[in-house]
Amino acid sequence: MSDVIVRGRDFTAYRIGGAIAAALLFAALLWQTYEIFDGDAMTVPETSWTAVNDGEGSGENAVLADDILVARTRLLDERFKTGPSPEEPGFAAQAGQTLVEEPIDGYSKALPEAWMTGDAEMLRMLRPGQRTEGLSSLPYVNAALFERPEGxxxxxxxxxxxxxxxxxxxxxxxxxxxxxxxxxxxxxxxxxxxxxxxxxxxxxxxxxxxxxxxxxxxxxxxxxxxxxxxxxxxxxxxxxxxxxxxxxxxxxxxxxxxxxxxxxxxxxxxxxxxxxxxxxxxxxxxxxxxxxxxxxxxxxxxxxxxxxxxxxxxxxxxxxxxxxxxxxxxxxxxxxxxxxxxxxxxxxxxxxxxxxxxxxxxxxxxxxxxxxxxxxxxxxxxxxxxxxxxxxxxxxxxxxxxxx
Ligand code: HEM
Structure with missing residues (x-):
């Protein structure tokens, strides 16, 4: 049997393999392209929040705090949008509001506490930024880094x-x-x-x-x-x-x-x-x-x-x-x-x-x-x-x- 025949047979199998791989990779490419434009972000922290009026703030204040939190929570979901400036009047949480954080299902509150025992530098990094102080809707402090402007x-x-x-x-x-x-x-x-x-x-x-x-x-x-x-x-x-x-x-x-x-x-x-x-x-x-x-x-x-x-x-x-x-x-x-x-x-x-x-x-x-x-x-x-x-x-x- 000549080399040409042996090679001819090899090439057909390699070519078919190449064509199948190309088709699968093309489908994967389409999927990734769709993912870029599908409007959702890959790393959306899954969390929930509740604002409660501790009795000292007025009902109007409670509504305002709710609005702020809703706006900030939505920011976590939406791409390409910057939030309201923290310097804007009315952005900061109103006096008399207490935020109750609800951990994600299956997470224990002990976890973030354990994470907070890092060294001084780590603690400094984990502290929520001043711009968002009091407004994080995330259940643990280091996740709140996501909400900071750099985050x-x-x-x-x-x-x-x-x-x-x-x-x-x-x-x-x-x-x-x-x-x-x-x-x-x-x-x-x-x-x-x-x-x-x-x-x-x-x-x-x-x-x-x-x-x-x-x-x-x-x-x-x-x-x-x-x-x-x-x-x-x-x-x-x-x-x-x-x-x-x-x-x-x-x-x-x-x-x-x-x-x-x-x-x-x-x-x-x-x-x-x-x-x-x-x-x-x-x-x-x-x-x-x-x-x-x-x-x-x-x-x-x-x-x-x-x-x-x-x-x-x-x-x-x-x-x-x-x-x-x-x-x-x-x-x-x-x-x-x-x-x-x-x-x-x-x-x-x-x-x-x-x-x-x-x-x-x-x-x-x-x-x-x-x-x-x-x-x-x-x-x-x-x-x-x-x-x-x-x-x-x-x-x-x-x-x-x-x-x-
Ligand atoms: C399964 C994985 C790999 C296979 C089958 C493979 C195969 C080969 C072969 C056959 C050569 C010799 C080519 C010649 O005769 O000159 C070679 C050379 C070389 N390989 Fe790999 N390689 C693999 C992974 C890697 C990786 C991961 C690196 C580096 C991170 C690497 C770096 C190099 C370099 C620098 C040379 C010399 C330059 C060249 O021949 O391109 N290889 N490799």
Whole structure:
């Protein structure tokens, strides 16, 4: 049986898989786009309130306090609206009013009290802002942070809009890759396998790569639970979300050290071969030969321009993730409230792009290209694969082989 027939059969299966994945991802993209415009916010604190007249205030005052609370509670539900200015006359609670807070079902009042035993800095952060003092309709003090002006901006920007946009970036990029697989098929070894192998990566390189890869995937999955758990897991039950949230929080912290260490070792091992040069420009202009099987691929040394971009994304992205991650692990230790919110936004934004980029890397290393995975699995690649994708590197290896 010829290689062409074997490849032809493989490609059909990959293409069908790509088409199915593209259709599912397209549906997910439509859903996320709808979520952006559906008018409800992702993080609406669920709570209720009652205003009671303690007998000293007049009936008119009670009505006024009710109106204020209704207005403020509605603010929690509606996006893109700022509330009445606290400086406006009549905004502050009227004398003689007592607010009775009704905890959410299943929450105990003891919980917020336990949370209030933090250090002085934490207590300062948890104190409701002066602008809203006495008016929070939330049942525990730290949740009232949502109602403060910065908290409201954070909730609408970070926890809602950006979260949906992030999902669109990841799903959109995965959709394009699935479409590429469906239309273009798997990149073949054009000449078929030579059946002789060339050593490409040593044990230390592969071990470091897989340690970094598994910890990155762990960080990505646990991060997705933290950011999207409410959308993806809550429909299956609050208990499951609680368990998943607990595992994700600890899992995120556990995966962080091997990831940081892996980035450091990979940087030391591979930086010398990833300095950009003139060949990279030619490779990029030809799209790396990824979009067509016609003619030879642009020449490359050990790492082509696409791989250099992957390397530098891992390095710079990794450093940013580790830096912002450490600041998030020690809330308010290094930063104030506003800077802390920006760091959170930066962490989420860089994570989103890294996840999208590494979905691309995983795609090309597995289903997207015949023969690529061998490089990182056994450390040895087919000679024809090396000739087609890393011609100049193979020439160097062959020179060394004949010199021996
Ligand atoms: C299941 C997940 C992954 C698979 C299947 C995979 C596969 C591969 C393969 C086959 C190569 C060698 C390509 C060559 O021969 O030059 C490679 C290289 C590399 N991988 Fe991965 N990888 C994965 C995840 C990751 C992750 C998560 C990171 C970093 C956070 C990463 C970083 C790198 C880097 C920097 C290189 C060298 C540059 C390059 O070849 O692109 N990999 N990977």
């Amino acid at each position: 409201r901006d954070w909730r609408l920007g970070m926890a809602d809009f950006i979260t949906h946009l992030g999902a669109l970036v990841i799903l959109g990029f995965a959709f394009l890759l699935a479409l590429l697989l469906a239309i273009r098929g798997r990149v073949p070894i054009a000449e078929g396998r030579a059946r002789t192998k060339v050593k490409r990566f040593g044990f230390l390189e592969r071990a470091t790569h897989w340690m970094t890869a598994t910890s990155f995937i762990g960080l990505a999955l646990t991060g997705i639970v933290i950011a999207y758990g409410e959308t993806l897991i809550l429909p299956f039950g609050g208990d499951l979300l609680g368990q998943a949230g607990w595992i994700a929080t600890w899992g995120h912290a556990v995966c962080f050290p091997p990831f940081a260490f892996g980035i450091l070792i990979m940087g030391i091992m591979w930086v010398g071969r990833n300095i950009p040069d003139r060949l990279d420009w030619i490779w990029l202009k030809n799209g790396g030969g990824l979009f067509s099987d016609e003619g030879p691929n642009p020449p490359a040394k050990k790492f082509n321009a696409g791989q250099k971009l992957i390397f530098w994304s891992a390095m710079l992205g990794g450093i940013l993730m580790v830096g912002t991650g450490v600041m998030l692990m020690f809330p308010f230790f290094f930063l104030g409230l506003e800077a802390q919110a920006w760091v959170m936004l930066g962490h989420a934004t860089v994570a989103t792009f890294l996840i999208a980029i590494f979905i691309g890397h995983i795609y090309i290393g597995t289903v997207g290209m015949q023969g690529a995975i061998d490089a990182m699995w056994s450390g040895r690649v087919d000679r024809n694969w090396a000739k087609e994708h890393h011609e100049l590197w193979l020439k160097d290896i062959e020179k060394e082989e004949t010199a021996r």
